[in-house]
Structure formats: structure tokens, C-alpha cells
Amino acid sequence: MTESRQAGARTIRMEVARFRPGEDDAPVMQGYDVPVLPDWAVLDGLNHIKDRLDGSLSYRWSCRMGVCGSCGMTVNGEPRLTCGTFLTEYGEGPVRIEPLKGFPVIRDLVVDIDGFLAKLSSVRPWLIRQGEEPPLTAEYAQTPEQLEAYKQYSMCINCLLCYSACPVYVLDPDFLGPAAIALAQRYNLDSRDMGDRFDVLSQDDAVWGCTFVGECTKVCPKHVDPAEAIQRYKLTAALRSVLPWSRR
Amino acid sequence: MKAGEEVPPAVHRPGRDRLWFTRSRGYAVFVLRELTSVFVAWAVVFLLMLAAAVLGGRLAEFAALAARPWMVAINVVTLVATAFHAVTFLNLAPKATVVRLDGYRLPAWLIQGGNHSLWLVVSAVVAFFVLRGFG
């Protein structure tokens, strides 16, 4: 960004949550004035702060094209991908940037997501096959319709906006939660998968913990619709409990 | 497997937000939707009272009770709440029941439309029996 372009630009106030472990007991808000250019995302504003105003601000980002899933934060109370949220959306401002709700805060805008990674592994998110792997000369056949059956659930970028929006998760961090269940369904519904994830998914803290608030789906930037994945599995799990011989 | 975890890191764990359901429209609608269950329960109690009155030959007494203004007020609210329940519940149904025809799933609006039509038909049938029956 050249200085001349910034000189004429309108500015907006960004209120950013700061938390330094060991120094602060709780996050404090710090204000910065940042130029708003038509194509600036909230992330560009944060980068402006980091690069020119205050080098000590910490946050995660990488791809700035909405696919790496690292830049999720709470923007004016809502969980958003900051690389895909424009500053101009907030008019005169101010814009409040806080870490994603529902997660322990490590530093400034950085939250601890290790709990989520453990959940992700717990649903066995890999293709389960029986028997030997066939030689590497041919693929398993899968028609476009069979692909379509799970495709949507494979689009999750692990940005965790859904967890942050889900009151059940915020209340009970043990809740397996939307993205992990959606991923389990991604494999359950894959025509190539022969696994069974009933034992994990039918736990109290798994699908039965969800009360269908539906906010997860509303905030999901990739249209994964985890709420649907969960309700569908509830039906599957319920039918399997009633009719123990039925599968899937 | 995750490496290097001996030091328990200092983190900030935000406290519980008691007013979370006021933080967004979505949450508020959710809570309202769930609270319709209070009125569902009340509607059932009301029907039980009605049935008891009918079977005990005390329908007139019941009618008088039901006509008290506060009773009417409660039931108007109950009507709104149960209708809200019906709309939301029938709209959400396609989430759990994904119907696939020829590999592609039926669009949600089709299932929702079907559900709402069913609702209308059932209501009409019930009204017919209650008001006229075959007699």
C-alpha cells in the first residue's frame, strides 16, 4: 500500500482485544485508527496495525483467500473470517475485534484449538476399508451422484466459527460439536467408506448434545451445514438404537 | 499425537455469558422457539381438562372457565406459540430427513411445502370432526 493512497483515505476506529498472559488478568480493549480503502478486509486493517502502529499485536492468518481457516475472530460480536469481511461493512465504525468466543485465549486474538483437534481425531476422519488395499492401478469407482452425497460436508476449513457460534459448545467444551460431526458424516456418507462411527457419534456429548440451535450453519463461511449433518445423524443413530440390526 | 505439553500454558478462560441469548437475533429466535414447549405443555393440559369435562358432563363449566378473559389471553398466546412451533418444526424437518431421488436430493422447499400442506389438511380434518363430525 503506498503512503499517498493512505493519506487521502477515510479512517475507521478498530477496537482490538489485547491479552498478554502473565501481564493481564483479562483482555483489555485497545483502539487504533486505521484507513479504510474500498477493498480492505478487516484482516488488512489488522495487518496495518501490526505493520505500522503496533508490532506487538498477535493474531493468526495465512492464505487471505478464505481457505486456510486460520483468521476466524469475533467481529462486532459475530464470528467471522477476517480475510473475507470488509471494513466498509461497518460504516463509520468502530469495529470491535475479539478472539473467537468459547475458546481459551492464548494471547491477544489467538485462541487455543487443541481441544478441537483432539475431537477431530476422535471421529476417525479417514477412509475405513476392510481387507487389503488393492494395487495402485485403479481407483475405487464413485459416480458424481455418490460424490455429491457427501461433498458438502467435505468443504470444512476448520475455521471454528461454528463452535464459537454454538451456545451448547460455549457452555460445555466437551461437546463434540458441529465441524467434527460434519466431518464424521463426510466419511459416513462416502460410498467408499466401510467404517462405523456410531460408538463416537452416539455419545451424550456428541450428536445428542446438539439442541439444533442452528447458528453453526448460519455462520459457516463454506456452507457446510453442520446442523444438518448432526440432525441427520441423530435420525440414523436413533433408528439404529431402535432397530439394532439396521446400519446407516 | 501432539508434542510438547508439559507446561500448562497461561490462558484466559472467559467466564460464562449469562445473557448469551440476547447477543444475537438468531439466539433469541432459538430461545423463543424452545420456549414454545411451555405452551405446548399448557395446550395439552388444557385439552386434558377439556376431555375430563366432556367425560364428566361438565362441559358448560369448562366453557365458562375458558371464556374468562385471562384464560382467553393465555390461549391466544398459546395459539401464537404453537403456530410458531409448527412453522419452525416443519421447516426444520428436511434437515434430518434428506430425501434422495435418482441420486440428487429433493430441495428443502419441496419437503417443507409438503409438510405445511399436510398441516393444513390435518387441521381441516380435525376442525371438520370437531365441528360437524359425521353425525
Added chain:
Amino acid sequence: MRRRLEPYLWLLFSGGGVVAALLLPVLVLLFGVLMPLGVLEWPAPEHLSGLLGHALVRAAFVVVVVLCLFHAAHRLRFTSEELLGIGRFDVPIAILCYGAAVAGGVVAVTLMV
């Protein structure tokens, strides 16, 4: 124990939700609003007791009451826990909620048999 129960509770809840959605608005509209307000005449007592005389209707009545109450109980259980943040008391809350539903069911059955 709860893990084995949860799917059944959910099925009752869902079934109840559908039944409540399809039936309650019209019944409340008729008996709770239109008739008390005099927009519609109350049907003759014989007509109503005649209706309730059918074994089928009686059975259906019990089913509707039970399902709707379970629906309400299930929702109240979770909503109270979420609203008030009292999930750690889930077991007593559940017993209270479903207990009330069962009680309502018992009342319905005693009325109908």
C-alpha cells in the same frame, strides 16, 4: 444409562414435535380462542363425548398427550440447562421433566380407560 435412553427420548421428542405441530394449533384455535370468544358455537356435549367414545380416538388422545408432553419435557430440560447454565444438574432436571410428562400420560390414560 443415559446414552441408551437418549435416542429414544429424541424419537419421542421428534414425534411429539410433529404431532404438536400438526394438531395443537387447530385445537387451541377452536377450543381456546374461537369458541370461548363466541365466534364459533361450542359443539353439543353429546357430539364431543360421542367423538371421545371411539376407541380409536381415545387411543389417539393418549398417544397425542404423551408425545406432546415428552416433546415439551425434552425441550424444557435442555432449554433450562442452556439458559440457566445448569447442565451439571442434568439428571435431576431430566427426572423432573420426563416425570411430569409421564404423570400427564397417566392422567390421560386414567381418563380414557
Added chain:
Amino acid sequence: MIDVLIVGGGGAGLRAAVAVAETDPALKVAVVSKVYPMRSHTVSAEGGAAAVIGLDDTLDEHCYDTISGGDWLCDQDAVEAFVAEAPAELIRLEHWGCPWSRERDGRVAVRPFGGMKKMRTWYAADKTGFHLLHTLFQTTLKYQDILRYDEWFVTKLLVDDGRVHGVVAVELRTGRIETVHARTVILATGGCGRVFPFTTNAAIKTGDGMALAYREGAPLKDMEFVQYHPTGLPFTGILITEAARAEGGWLLNKDGYRYLQDYDLGTPTPTPKLRSMELGPRDRLSQAFVHEQRKGRTVDTPHGPVVHLDLRHLGEGRIEARIPFVRELCRSYQNLDPATDLIPVRPVVHYMMGGVHTDLNGATPIAGLFAAGETACVSINGANRLGSNSLPEILVFGRRAGIAAAEFAREHREPQPAVAGAQGEDERRRLLRARERHEGGERIAGLRERMQHTLEEAAGIYRTGGVLAKAADTLADLRERAEYARVEDDSGPFNTELISLQELRGMLEIAQTIVACALNRQESRGAHQRTDHTARDDATYLAHSLVHRAPDGTPSVGLLPVTITRWPPGERVYGRD
């Protein structure tokens, strides 16, 4: 003590990890990554991955396309190995669950791609890298024994007497600085697009692995070959995948004219023709843009001159079905809809052909040190990489490096020398000093921007000796100034300023090697175009540039012959049959 320590959790690193775990489950394997693995830059790859699968296609044709695409600077033995192993790698990924797009009968689908004579690019809509990386990451979760150091930043390789002994890394979350001892290290840290100001590369692509190896004496290879992708969005540099052109998109200048026909790339046809026009190689397309600009036939915007990518004639249906992410990106980041609007695009730095010099198994000249993926230079990409070759590359050579490292670790079980520990201690002290407050100097971002613009001016699409020489001086100066950069954050946990400073330090050295190699190569070949030496000179420069770090810290460039097996150098022909 770790047997195989992999630095990098992108496609190459994860593939290597699985290879080690499968080769010998008794070996201790660890993946260190500065971001959670599924955030690695492989996630951004859109278009597809090339491997011969169709009946009418042959391995030799894929070899030829790759070699001619690379302007005969590829090592042909490497290309042959790569092309031969790529199909099995992509099938393996399918067996692991990758949601490849399909034909009606259930076979995987392929699409055309720039510079490829046959349809052989496998794709998962236009999120190929995303699906590939998530499939790989999720598959590694199956191997409980793969130890992960998520969000650890490696700052130094421990090397003694020509043998690697581990790394020093900062655990971001706590700020702890640790020495991790290992019998072998695989560098899989990806590319270094961030040395340029305008790039498709993510913020993490700062070439750390190249700098780590280079500093310990391993040579870098072919660093002057920087790929510009012809179609990036003007402000963000977000990539509009080549698949958009493969599906039939056109490049238009400001008069709506398909200008590529003026640059020996064929004649326009309504439907895409392989190895012709918009499906020519990236170097040639990006160069054509510069000529259009000079002729005043580009469109001026606040973010520089652009041409237009026209997808409108494809129709909404085809765009949604084949390249939905392109549409999503245009809508979210450029506020337009490719179904009805022209997309403004301009060339953007995209990929590094060069990297750490390795053999066919990823081995570097330092014993026990391997490299794979974009950070390595095997070399299969030569002077210009073909689109969709690099995803299979990270799989093929990630696996090879994993197997070779496992082998090495099994055979070399001697204890670590004490020096390694001492080196770790020194590095720890250096890092602690680096994060002391220092209010005086210039901002890290300011220095970084200076470096980026210097490089863009000197080592962009067209280069000249004089400008390059001046850039070399500027970079040397910047390196000194970076020693005294302003430091505002002296805390431990998640100190991203400390990380930026270490990245900058590495990038400056890499930038120097790019300029040095470009200065040394007095010819034009592939992505390296010298306005003062416009012809290809096979007599002198049919050779790789090999750049070592001299004892005084400056780059010193030499040449290494190219391996030619069956395809003698010829003319690169596109659009003429």
C-alpha cells in the same frame, strides 16, 4: 531422540510422514509446522494435479510436456521418475478418500491444463489442494505415532561436520525455545513467494527451509526461476486458477482482443485447444502481458494495469459445476460475478522453481538432511513449472524423501555429538536477545516492503544486469539494517513479531540468492528473461545455477550440468502443430 523430523506439515511433509510410518513403524517420526498442518499453503492450490491416466496418453508425452515446458532445464531422470510415480500417488490419495471429481461412470475425471498436450490433470472441482491436504492430514491422524509439533517455528538446523543432528524451534504458544535432536531432518517448508510484494502465496510462504539449509552450507539451485502466474486478482493477488482457462476462459486486452495470438501462441479457437493460446505455459503468457502493457493495450486500475479474463461465454452452469471457487473468490474479494462480468487479472508471483539442491531421493549434500516439495529443487520444473505438476511432485518426492530418511535413520544410530547441544544453546541465546525490546530501528514491515519492491524491480518478469547489480547492493544494505530492526514485543507467548523478524532474516538471504543467480545467468530461458541477453544459450547455460553461502555470508554462484536422457534441447513450440 527422533528418527525422522519433518519440518513442514504441507502436502510434502505429511506425505513424507506417512511414508516413514509405513516403511518402519518402529521409527519415531515427528512433524514440526509453524501453522496447524491443514493451514499449510497446499490448501490454496486450486486447479489440479497431473498424472497420466487416460488410455490415449503416455508417460513419454507427460515427460516431454514437462521438459519442453521447463525449457530443457529439467533433470530428465528426475522427470522420468516423477512422471512414472505420479499416477500411483494420485490413486493412493483416492484410496485414502480424496474427493476427486468424477466421470459419469465413476472414474476420476481429468481436465486440460496449460502446456499439457493431453488431458491428464486430476481435479477436485477447483479446490484440489484443499481436498488433497485435508485428506492427507486426516489420513495421518490414523497413525497415532506420528508426533506433531503444531505451531512450532524452526529457526536453525543443528549441523556438525556435514551431518544434521536436529533443529532448534520456538513453541509459539509458550515462547519456549527447544532443541529437538533428530537423526534425520526433512525440509518441506514450501516456497518463498513472499519475498515479492505481489504474490498468490500465503503469509507463511517465506522460504524458511531454503534459508535454514543455505545457512548451514547446503547449496540452493536455480533460484532465478520465479514463476509469474498470468491471472491474479489485482489487489489481493488471489489466484484465478488456470482451470478457468482450461474450461474455456479467454484473455482479452482493453480492446476485447485475444492478444495471445500476437505472441506465437497459436490462433484463437472458440473452444480450448491444448498447448495453444490461453493454454500456453505460464512464463510465455506472463511475458505477453508485459508486451501488451508496453503497447498501452492494458487497462489501468488503482492497483496497476490489468487485462481481462472472460468466462462469460461459459455460462453460469458450467462455472458453478467446474470452477465454483473462482466464482466465490470473485464475488467475495473482487465484488463481481464471472458469469456476467469480466475479471481483471494481472501476472502475479506464484511459484519457485528453485530451491534446496537435492538428488532424486531428496537427499541434500548434508548427510541426513533431506528436502521435498516446493522448498526443494530436484529438479523437475526446470526454467518453468507446468501448472498441476507441483501437487504430484510434493507427493512423489515427499514419499521418496520419507523412505530415504527412514533408511538413513535406521542405518545411522550413533549418539549425538556434544556440539549439537552447544549449537542449540547458542541459538537459544540468540533468540532471547532477538526478542529484547529495541525501539530505535526501522520497522520489520518497512524493511520487508523495501526488499519486496527491490526484488520486483530487479527480478520481475524481465530483468537487466544493471538493475540486478544495484538490487544486490540494496539487499546487502537491508540485511545490515535488519540486524537493528525495531522490536516492540518482548514477551514469550505467541510472539509473532519475533517470528516475522526471523522470517525476514531468511527472506533477505533468499532474495540475495535470487538476484545473484539471475545476474549470473546471461541468457533468457523460461521464466528468466534478460533484456540484455535475449537468447537462450545452451552452450554455456544448459546448466543449473548452484548457489552456496560464502563464509562472508554473500552468495556465490556456480553451474551444474543438466541431466539429459532422451530429449535433446529443442525449440519450445506452442500453438503450431
